[in-house]
Amino acid sequence: MPNPVATFAFGLYSHRMATEDEQASQPDISAMLEDQTSACAPARDAIAAGAEVMIFPRASPHWMVAGITYKRLRHSSRIGLTTLGLDETVEILYRHRDKQLRTGIITAADRSWFYTVYLDAAGTELLACSGVKNEDPRKRPGRQLQP
Numbered sequence: 001m002p003n004p005v006a007t008f009a010f011g012l013y014s015h016r017m018a019t020e021d022e023q024a025s026q027p028d029i030s031a032m033l034e035d036q037t038s039a040c041a042p043a044r045d046a047i048a049a050g051a052e053v054m055i056f057p058r059a060s061p062h063w064m065v066a067g068i069t070y071k072r073l074r075h076s077s078r079i080g081l082t083t084l085g086l087d088e089t090v091e092i093l094y095r096h097r098d099k100q101l102r103t104g105i106i107t108a109a110d111r112s113w114f115y116t117v118y119l120d121a122a123g124t125e126l127l128a129c130s131g132v133k134n135e136d137p138r139k140r141p142g143r144q145l146q147p
Helices: 005-012 041-046 064-079 084-094
Strands: 012-014 052-055 100-107 111-121 126-133
Touching: 005 084, 012 041, 041 111, 041 126, 064 084, 064 100, 064 126, 084 111, 084 126
Parallel strands: none
Antiparallel strands: 012 052, 052 100, 100 111, 111 126
């Protein structure tokens, strides 16, 4: 269950499956994860295994979202983090210049992976998904950090 203080303070909302008596308040992210990137299937599996999904309600400018994603790719590559679909996501976001984008986070139930989903401003189309393994690259055998 998400932290109610963080949920209120940052305007986040958490995804859970709607009961028969309830209507879902946000899109079914699991169904939207098709084959946009190589991270979609593992993210879908994580949701099926109980992952928490949080979608940010406000759209952000493309330059901000794409810039952060590109920096995440460079940083992850430099320090040796295991990623899925991050390079594909950078390419997809490049094709959506001059648009507002929404993002969300999928946290695996065991916290072994963190996925970021990228949606159009309305939250009706999932554009891309990337994943980063929760690991300390300094503890991986034979791995040295690049300067």
